[in-house]
Amino acid sequence: MAQSTAAPAPTTLPAATPLPVRAILPWAVFFGLVMLVLLYFVGAEQGALAVFSGDGVHEWVHDSRHLLGFPCH
Amino acid sequence: MNSAIVRALLVRGMLAGLCAGVLAFVFAYLVGEGPVDAAIAFEEAGSHHAGGGEELVSRSMQSTAGLATGVLVFGVAVGGIAALAFCFTLGRIGRFGARATAALTALAAFLTVCLVPTLKYPANPPAVGDPATLDQRTALYFLMIALSVLLGIAAVLLGRRLGPKWGNWNASTAAGLAFVAAVTVAMVFLPSGDKVPEGFPATDLWEFRIASLGIQALLWAGFGLLFGYLAERLLEPRATAPAGRGAELSAPAT
Numbered sequence: 001m002a003q004s005t006a007a008p009a010p011t012t013l014p015a016a017t018p019l020p021v022r023a024i025l026p027w028a029v030f031f032g033l034v035m036l037v038l039l040y041f042v043g044a045e046q047g048a049l050a051v052f053s054g055d056g057v058h059e060w061v062h063d064s065r066h067l068l069g070f071p072c073h
Numbered sequence: 074m075n076s077a078i079v080r081a082l083l084v085r086g087m088l089a090g091l092c093a094g095v096l097a098f099v100f101a102y103l104v105g106e107g108p109v110d111a112a113i114a115f116e117e118a119g120s121h122h123a124g125g126g127e128e129l130v131s132r133s134m135q136s137t138a139g140l141a142t143g144v145l146v147f148g149v150a151v152g153g154i155a156a157l158a159f160c161f162t163l164g165r166i167g168r169f170g171a172r173a174t175a176a177l178t179a180l181a182a183f184l185t186v187c188l189v190p191t192l193k194y195p196a197n198p199p200a201v202g203d204p205a206t207l208d209q210r211t212a213l214y215f216l217m218i219a220l221s222v223l224l225g226i227a228a229v230l231l232g233r234r235l236g237p238k239w240g241n242w243n244a245s246t247a248a249g250l251a252f253v254a255a256v257t258v259a260m261v262f263l264p265s266g267d268k269v270p271e272g273f274p275a276t277d278l279w280e281f282r283i284a285s286l287g288i289q290a291l292l293w294a295g296f297g298l299l300f301g302y303l304a305e306r307l308l309e310p311r312a313t314a315p316a317g318r319g320a321e322l323s324a325p326a327t
Contacts, residue, residue, distance in 0.1 A: 023075035024160040042150070049211075060134075060135070060142060061139055063140040064143020
C-alpha cells in the first residue's frame with residue numbers, strides 16, 4: 001500500500017514551457033548587440049580594426065586576447 | 074511578464090558569466106601565463122628591434138589586471154549572449170528542465186564558439202602569426218565562428234524536425250552527423266592558419282593551446298552549471314531543494 005501511494009511522486013519534472021519569441025526578440029537584438037560590442041573590444045579592437053587610435057586597448061587586454069584564442073597580432 | 078523573465082535571465086546570465094570569468098581568470102593566470110612568457114622570451118630572443126623600448130603596458134599589468142579585464146568582460150558578454158540563447162532553447166529542444174537546458178546550451182556554445190573554430194584556427198601565443206596577415210586571420214577566425222554557430226543552429230532545427238518521424242535518438246544522431254559533415258567541409262575549403270616560426274618550441278605551443286582550451290572549457294562549464302542553478306531557481310521555484318526534498322522524504326511515510 002505504501003508503495004502504491006508513493007509511486008506517483010513527481011520524480012520527473014514537467015518539460016519547461018517555451019518563452020514566446022516576441023518577448024525574447026527585443027532583448028536579444030539590443031543586448032545581443034551590446035554584448036557583441038564588448039566582445040569586439042576584448043577580441044579585436046586595435047587589431048584588424050580600430051575605433052580608437054593608438055595601442056592602449058590592445059596592450060591592456062593583450063594576454064587575454066591570446067589566451068582566449070583571438071588573433072592578436 | 075514574459076519580458077521580465079527574459080530580463081531576469083539575462084541579468085543572471087551575465088552574473089554567471091562574471092563568476093565563471095573569475096574562475097577562468099585564476100586558471101589563466103596560473104596555467105596560461107607560463108607559456109605566454111615563454112613565447113615572449115622566444116619573440117625577444119629572435120627579433121633585434123631593441124625590444125621593450127616603449128612599453129605601453131608593463132608585462133606585470135598585462136598578466137594580472139589586463140588579463141582579468143579581458144577574461145571578465147568576455148565572461149559577462151558571452152554569459153549574456155548564452156542567456157539569451159537559453160531563452161530560445163528553453164522548452165524547445167526536448168523534454169528538459171531549466172537546469173538541463175542551461176547545461177546543454179552552454180555545452181553547445183562551447184562546441185560551436187570555441188572547440189570547432191579552435192580545431193581550424195587554434196589560439197596562437199605571441200611570436201606565432203605574421204602581423205601582416207592579421208586582417209585575414211581575424212576575418213577567417215570570426216567567419217569560422219559564425220559558420221560553426223549557424224551550422225549548429227541548423228543542426229538543432231534539423232533534429233527537431235526529424236524527431237517526430239525518426240525518434241529523438243536517431244534524429245539527434247543524424248543532426249549531429251550532419252553538423253560534423255558540414256563543419257568538416259567548411260574546414261577543408263577554408264585557408265589554413267599561419268605557420269609557426271622556425272625554432273618555436275613545440276611543447277610551449279602545445280601547453281599554450283591546451284591552456285587556452287582549458288580556460289574556455291572552465292568558463293563554459295562554470296557558466297552552464299551556475300546559470301542552470303540560477304535559472305532553475307527563477308523558473309521552477311517549487312522544484313528546487315527544500316520543498317522538493319521535503320516532499321520526497323515525507324512521501325514514503327504516509
